[in-house]
Amino acid sequence: MAIEFTKYHGLGNDFILIDNRSSSQPVITPEQAVQLCDRHFGIGADGVIFALPGKNGTDYTMRIFNSDGSEPEMCGNGIRCLAAFLAELESESRQSNQYRIHTLAGVITPELMTDGQVKVDMGIPRLLAGEIPTSLCPADQKVINQPLEVAGKTWDVTCVSMGNPHCITFVEDVVAIPLDNIGSQFEYHPVFPQRTNTEFIQVIRPDYLKMRVWERGAGITLACGTGACASLVAGVLTGRCDRTATIELPGGCLQITWSEVDQRIYMTGPAKQVFQGKYGI
Numbered sequence: 001m002a003i004e005f006t007k008y009h010g011l012g013n014d015f016i017l018i019d020n021r022s023s024s025q026p027v028i029t030p031e032q033a034v035q036l037c038d039r040h041f042g043i044g045a046d047g048v049i050f051a052l053p054g055k056n057g058t059d060y061t062m063r064i065f066n067s068d069g070s071e072p073e074m075c076g077n078g079i080r081c082l083a084a085f086l087a088e089l090e091s092e093s094r095q096s097n098q099y100r101i102h103t104l105a106g107v108i109t110p111e112l113m114t115d116g117q118v119k120v121d122m123g124i125p126r127l128l129a130g131e132i133p134t135s136l137c138p139a140d141q142k143v144i145n146q147p148l149e150v151a152g153k154t155w156d157v158t159c160v161s162m163g164n165p166h167c168i169t170f171v172e173d174v175v176a177i178p179l180d181n182i183g184s185q186f187e188y189h190p191v192f193p194q195r196t197n198t199e200f201i202q203v204i205r206p207d208y209l210k211m212r213v214w215e216r217g218a219g220i221t222l223a224c225g226t227g228a229c230a231s232l233v234a235g236v237l238t239g240r241c242d243r244t245a246t247i248e249l250p251g252g253c254l255q256i257t258w259s260e261v262d263q264r265i266y267m268t269g270p271a272k273q274v275f276q277g278k279y280g281i
C-alpha cells in the first residue's frame, strides 16, 4: 500500500501530514508511524499528523503520533502545519481562514494570517498537579518552583499542561545543558505518570526567552509549540517574564501571549511545506 503524504515543518519541528478526511480512523498504525518517522529507513520526522473529519461541530479532527509511536494530546507546531495543509487541500473551495479543530486537548483554533504566519488560540493552560499530571504536589495544588532530583542535581521546576504535560526549569545558560543525557531522565521520571516534555529556559529579557526542549516521545527537537506556551506561563507564574514574549528556539522564534482578558494562550509562528511524496508500507 502506498501512503501519500506532505512534509511540513514549524521552525524545524517536522511532520508527515496525511489527508485522512475519508475515514474516522488513522490510515496507519503507531508502529507504522515509527517507520515513517525514521530519518534513515523512512521519510524522517518528529511525528505523523492526520487530518480527520470533524467531531461535535468542529471542521476537522487532528490526531498525531510521536516518532516513538505514542499519541500526545496536542502539538502546537503541528497544528499550524495542519492549518496550512488544510488550506492547500481545500484550495478554491476554502471558505475561511480559521479552522476549529477537535483535539485530545479540546477545540483548538488556528487562523491563517495574511503574512503567511499562523495564529493559534491554544486554549487555557492547566496548572494543577492533577491536570499535568504529576505527583510532585497534591492534585489540587499548582506546581511552581518545586524541587526535582534529576541526574544527581536538584532542579527548580514549574509544571504546566497545554493538554500535554510540560516540566519547565529556568537556567543561566541553555546552551550548557547536557540535553542528550538528562532529557530522558526528566521524561521518564516517576513523578510524571504520562511522562513529560521538558523545557530549559534562559530569560534574556522579560519579553524574550531562549528555550531548548526534550520532547516526550520525540527527544530533542528544534522547536516545541506547546512547550513555548507552557514556558511563557511558567515565566509569568514565577515572576520572570511578561505575559507577551518572544520565545527563541533552535529552529526560530514564536510569539506567545497569555491573555489577561480571557486567560487563553495565543501563539503565532510559521508553517512551511517542504515536499510531497508516496511511501510504500
Ligand SMILES: N[C@H](CCC[C@H](N)C(=O)O)C(=O)O
Residues within 6 Å of the ligand: 013, 066, 071, 072, 073, 074, 075, 076, 077, 078, 164, 165, 197, 215, 216, 217, 218, 221, 223, 224, 225, 226, 227
Ligand atoms: N511530543 C509532544 C507532542 C508534540 C508537541 C510539540 N511538537 C509541539 O509543537 O507542541 C508530546 O508528546 O506531548
